[in-house]
Amino acid sequence: MPRVVVDVVLKPEISDPQGQAVLQALGRLGHDGVRGVRQGKHFVLDVEGTPDAAELRQIAETLLANPVIEDVELHLPEG
Amino acid sequence: MPRVVVDVVLKPEISDPQGQAVLQALGRLGHDGVRGVRQGKHFVLDVEGTPDAAELRQIAETLLANPVIEDVELHLPEG
Amino acid sequence: MSTVDTVERAAGTPDDEQPWAELGLKSDEYLRIRDILGRRPTTAELAMYSVMWSEHCSYKSSKVHLRRFGDLPRSEALLVGIGENAGVVDVGDGYAVTFKVESHNHPSYVEPYQGAATGVGGIVRDILTMGARPVAVMDSLRFGRADAPDTARVLPGVVAGVGGYGNCLGLPNIGGEVLFDDCYAGNPLVNALCVGVMRHEDVRLAKAEGVGNKVVLFGARTGGDGIGGVSVLASETFEAEGPAKRPSVQVGDPFTEKLLIEACLEIFAQDLVTGIQDLGGAGLSCATSELASAGTGGMHVDLDRVPLRDSTLTPAEILMSESQERMCAIVEPGKVEAFLAVCRRWDVLATVIGEVTDGDRLTVDWHGERIVDVPPRTVAHEGPVYDRPMARPADLDDLQADDPVALPRPGTPEELAAHWLAVVASPDGADKTWVTEQYDRYVRGNTVAAQPDDAGVVRIDEETHRGIALALDGNGRHARLDPYTGAQLNLAEAYRNVAVSGARPLAVTNCLNFGSPEEPEVMWQFAEAVRGLADACRDLGLPVTGGNVSLYNQTGDVPINPTPVIGVLGVHDDVRTRVRTGWRGAGETVLLLGATRAELGGSAWAGVVHGHLGGRPPAVDLAAERALAELLAALAREGLVSSAHDLADGGLAQALAESALRHGTGARLALPDGLDAFTALFSESTARAVVTTTDPEGVRASAEWAGVPVTELGTTGGDVLAVEGVADLPLAELRAAWTATLPALFGTPEATVGSVPAGTVPTS
Amino acid sequence: MRIGVITFPGSLDDVDATRAVRLAGAEPVALWHAEHDLKGVDAVVLPGGFSYGDYLRAGAIAARAPLVQDVVDRARQGMPVLGICNGFQVLCESGLLPGALTRNAHLHFRNRDQALRIERADTAWTTSYAAGQRIVVPVKNGEGRYVAADADLDRLEGEGRVAVRYVEGNPNGSSRDIAGVTSADGRVVGLMPHPEHAVEDLTGPSTDGLGFFTSVLEAVVGA
Numbered sequence A, B: 001m002p003r004v005v006v007d008v009v010l011k012p013e014i015s016d017p018q019g020q021a022v023l024q025a026l027g028r029l030g031h032d033g034v035r036g037v038r039q040g041k042h043f044v045l046d047v048e049g050t051p052d053a054a055e056l057r058q059i060a061e062t063l064l065a066n067p068v069i070e071d072v073e074l075h076l077p078e079g
Numbered sequence C: 001m002s003t004v005d006t007v008e009r010a011a012g013t014p015d016d017e018q019p020w021a022e023l024g025l026k027s028d029e030y031l032r033i034r035d036i037l038g039r040r041p042t043t044a045e046l047a048m049y050s051v052m053w054s055e056h057c058s059y060k061s062s063k064v065h066l067r068r069f070g071d072l073p074r075s076e077a078l079l080v081g082i083g084e085n086a087g088v089v090d091v092g093d094g095y096a097v098t099f100k101v102e103s104h105n106h107p108s109y110v111e112p113y114q115g116a117a118t119g120v121g122g123i124v125r126d127i128l129t130m131g132a133r134p135v136a137v138m139d140s141l142r143f144g145r146a147d148a149p150d151t152a153r154v155l156p157g158v159v160a161g162v163g164g165y166g167n168c169l170g171l172p173n174i175g176g177e178v179l180f181d182d183c184y185a186g187n188p189l190v191n192a193l194c195v196g197v198m199r200h201e202d203v204r205l206a207k208a209e210g211v212g213n214k215v216v217l218f219g220a221r222t223g224g225d226g227i228g229g230v231s232v233l234a235s236e237t238f239e240a241e242g243p244a245k246r247p248s249v250q251v252g253d254p255f256t257e258k259l260l261i262e263a264c265l266e267i268f269a270q271d272l273v274t275g276i277q278d279l280g281g282a283g284l285s286c287a288t289s290e291l292a293s294a295g296t297g298g299m300h301v302d303l304d305r306v307p308l309r310d311s312t313l314t315p316a317e318i319l320m321s322e323s324q325e326r327m328c329a330i331v332e333p334g335k336v337e338a339f340l341a342v343c344r345r346w347d348v349l350a351t352v353i354g355e356v357t358d359g360d361r362l363t364v365d366w367h368g369e370r371i372v373d374v375p376p377r378t379v380a381h382e383g384p385v386y387d388r389p390m391a392r393p394a395d396l397d398d399l400q401a402d403d404p405v406a407l408p409r410p411g412t413p414e415e416l417a418a419h420w421l422a423v424v425a426s427p428d429g430a431d432k433t434w435v436t437e438q439y440d441r442y443v444r445g446n447t448v449a450a451q452p453d454d455a456g457v458v459r460i461d462e463e464t465h466r467g468i469a470l471a472l473d474g475n476g477r478h479a480r481l482d483p484y485t486g487a488q489l490n491l492a493e494a495y496r497n498v499a500v501s502g503a504r505p506l507a508v509t510n511c512l513n514f515g516s517p518e519e520p521e522v523m524w525q526f527a528e529a530v531r532g533l534a535d536a537c538r539d540l541g542l543p544v545t546g547g548n549v550s551l552y553n554q555t556g557d558v559p560i561n562p563t564p565v566i567g568v569l570g571v572h573d574d575v576r577t578r579v580r581t582g583w584r585g586a587g588e589t590v591l592l593l594g595a596t597r598a599e600l601g602g603s604a605w606a607g608v609v610h611g612h613l614g615g616r617p618p619a620v621d622l623a624a625e626r627a628l629a630e631l632l633a634a635l636a637r638e639g640l641v642s643s644a645h646d647l648a649d650g651g652l653a654q655a656l657a658e659s660a661l662r663h664g665t666g667a668r669l670a671l672p673d674g675l676d677a678f679t680a681l682f683s684e685s686t687a688r689a690v691v692t693t694t695d696p697e698g699v700r701a702s703a704e705w706a707g708v709p710v711t712e713l714g715t716t717g718g719d720v721l722a723v724e725g726v727a728d729l730p731l732a733e734l735r736a737a738w739t740a741t742l743p744a745l746f747g748t749p750e751a752t753v754g755s756v757p758a759g760t761v762p763t764s
Numbered sequence D: 001m002r003i004g005v006i007t008f009p010g011s012l013d014d015v016d017a018t019r020a021v022r023l024a025g026a027e028p029v030a031l032w033h034a035e036h037d038l039k040g041v042d043a044v045v046l047p048g049g050f051s052y053g054d055y056l057r058a059g060a061i062a063a064r065a066p067l068v069q070d071v072v073d074r075a076r077q078g079m080p081v082l083g084i085c086n087g088f089q090v091l092c093e094s095g096l097l098p099g100a101l102t103r104n105a106h107l108h109f110r111n112r113d114q115a116l117r118i119e120r121a122d123t124a125w126t127t128s129y130a131a132g133q134r135i136v137v138p139v140k141n142g143e144g145r146y147v148a149a150d151a152d153l154d155r156l157e158g159e160g161r162v163a164v165r166y167v168e169g170n171p172n173g174s175s176r177d178i179a180g181v182t183s184a185d186g187r188v189v190g191l192m193p194h195p196e197h198a199v200e201d202l203t204g205p206s207t208d209g210l211g212f213f214t215s216v217l218e219a220v221v222g223a
């Protein structure tokens, strides 16, 4: 079945306490090369038939993400 | 600064109530084409200099994911 | 290279157009600013004045009325009164308690989870600022119709947000309210209360004193939160690329706030600050101008030292940012190092951004250029004050004339029982476990009573067993019918709730939720409510220690019902003598304290059964409330009662059901003589409570001495709530009706899987 | 007898755990996550709360704290360790206990008085109880659903490592109603419910929780 991946990320202007906490933990563990961390959600959808891009975009933007604070990236299967 | 993306997904044998919740909500909204949903985490790391693949793999596998229940996918920048 | 609007530039360009109207200022307000400064304000100054002179920060419409609270006779218990972040009362043994309730209504409508969460965060910082350790929170919530689709969006998010933030801070939630009414559709109310405890000598004030003392900003980095409205100032810098988008909602970080609490308490313990202020509405503008204004001298801030989350912020935006989890302290130079060390230990970012100066100006520089130079009092404390026109609502006579006596009443026992179940199972009357089980009520190990008890009770000393009790009440239906009486009824209810626990009521806080003050009818409602509350506080001998005003709560031009939410704080000298709600043992005598009259205006019965709101609210009898409270305290002290529950919404019907369901103990009862069963069950006469006792003669003797009427209703026991001539309700049936309502509306937790859209479920 | 209670940034129930230790008759010792200093304690409690805000995963960041490494080393030598709620999550993340704790099946935080069955009355933390005893203590968590691969669960059951089980309702969807597990040697116990909130009549639903803290007194003396 075709797989559609949707990544939901906080809008850049929204603060991300989770990402901050991970960043600081990395620093304490000596991984100084990492300078920024943002944490989002990763959805994997199994879709029957040919995925309908418009429908999936709507799903992603209205249901998977909270449009007030989050943006989405939709990855449709190639081809 | 180079960006490294790490996706953390639940192992297939671990149940995913968040994904289930999304799937059922989709069904109620009439999006019948979606047959399965799994929810994971999506990390975007800003890394200074050339990312060290081994170090990043270790970060991903030991800190960003809990290997008891989760798998990781590491996406290094191309090039 | 950006050019910023400096004081110098402003002086040289008096005719530059400024977007004062877009910032919400009236033309005379703008002219007054020019007058104060003797020139046009800089962009940064304009931003400061506009936000500090907003209704939210300046109380410009409410101030003339709130004075009534300040005019109340001085209470001996009051250590710090209105005007500070929160009032402080003496609760004995050298302990002081500070408590306050605040609204976060509009943000909770836009983004329910974050709006409610940051509402809790804000009120906790107010309490912390006074020098106290926050020890508990409460939440008073109102939503549109329970079955409205938008309620299904707003309520779960608000509840999760209140819980998410409070739970993560480690503050037990000890009570609150959840009520529904069409008038709150599009305008939910989220009022959060926090209470804190300290020793008398630990009280801190928001004052900048001591020339040369440092101004330290600590906590989260500053981002563009909550400054969407000032985008009109984006033209401030004349850079090629446009400004970044600003978030329209604030995101809370309870973890940072928890660290802030621990760091502050350590800083207080080491005596490292001379003044402290939280950053809430209007952010740094508010904190710096208030600190300077309350102090003796001036203050200087180098704004480029503020740690930013978003490097594109302009100086005006930094001044107005409402980023959460930040505080501002005044620290003697010799103590700065120790202050910063405590912050480091708790991973709290802290930065010296300025100092207290002599003179009387607040000055702010941006990369060496002066962008603000103002007298701080004119920003913080001398804003505009309006005595707005008032008019009694045109529909009030008709509304009051529409008495519920005209409504069809249940005639048969079957109808009475059906109405009883309907009231108990209505969204307002139903079991609130769906909500309260999302809140931690145990953390810190001092919670003596929490939901569903009438009052939250917290032990504050493990050795002396001293404790406090708190209740929050805000019936908007009664206030709609008569705001003066309604506010008094809310006070009376909160007072009674505290009293049934056996506590001695001591002080009052309030959150006044109303529509637009520019509507004369709303302004009248507001003034009446304040007058009613002040008069009742005078009668009961209670000080108002502080509060909050939330105006413009309306959808289109329809205001919400006036909703004064009143909080009462009481003291337990020995919290082990507290009285609990609910019947536990069989064979106890059930007594009704107080007198019942036919009073059904604004009642739950009229609302639930007939969708009716009209008539006059129940009469207020503060002398009777006082007598009842004194009696309840005496009964608790002497250990004469084993349970007590006050009567309010839903009258005796609701109180009996809740008492029986609390521990699954039924009773065999007869209604009082001389009243028809309908009135006895559903009237909402005030100053009443139901108690159980194994010593009815002892209770009668005390009640007689206190002048409180007593009616014996019957005896506890069994698994049926039996009322002679009405019904034998099996508790199982009653419980099923009472507990099913909220899960049916919002999903049983198990079935919630599938009903909560993912975007609304926060990941942490 | 000295029992350490670790405070991490975001620990909340450390005050409660400290009180429980005291009421059980031991001396509570405050331990700080960032120091390699166990202060000579005989046993350690990792309390509940939201260490590091429960960001990333509950307990994940705290499990990397300097002091936790010391606790892991000492536990492997037999020092009794109790992890409550967030402390349990830390112990799983640190590898001292098997399995993982994940988002509740119903996706809500849930606080209620919960009935439990003591399955193992012979661990360092449960000897004050009888095997099979029913107790009631508060449970409160948003990420308390115990999970592990089925084969691992079978093995844990086979080895008798389920220490405490939910009865009369499972509050969070934990696999096989598991509320708490123990290390193979019975010295390390982790559980989601909060025995430290049930140690006084005045404030708890019962005093059933005190047994965890009295048990360890015998365990240390007997060791």
Ligand SMILES: Nc1ncnc2c1ncn2[C@@H]1O[C@H](COP(=O)(O)OP(=O)(O)O)[C@@H](O)[C@H]1O
Pocket (backbone or CB within 6 Å): C056, C057, C066, C069, C081, C082, C083, C084, C085, C086, C087, C100, C102, C126, C280, C281, C510, C511, C512, C544, C545, C546, C547, C548, C549
């Ligand atoms: N309804 C009210 N009753 C009594 N005091 C009030 C009321 N509303 C506001 N206040 C008082 O006015 C002062 C300013 O309130 P506010 O600006 O909300 O404080 P803060 O910014 O610290 O939250 C406080 O002392 C507050 O207690």
Ligand SMILES: [Mg+2]
Pocket (backbone or CB within 6 Å): C085, C126, C129, C278, C280
């Ligand atoms: Mg304040």
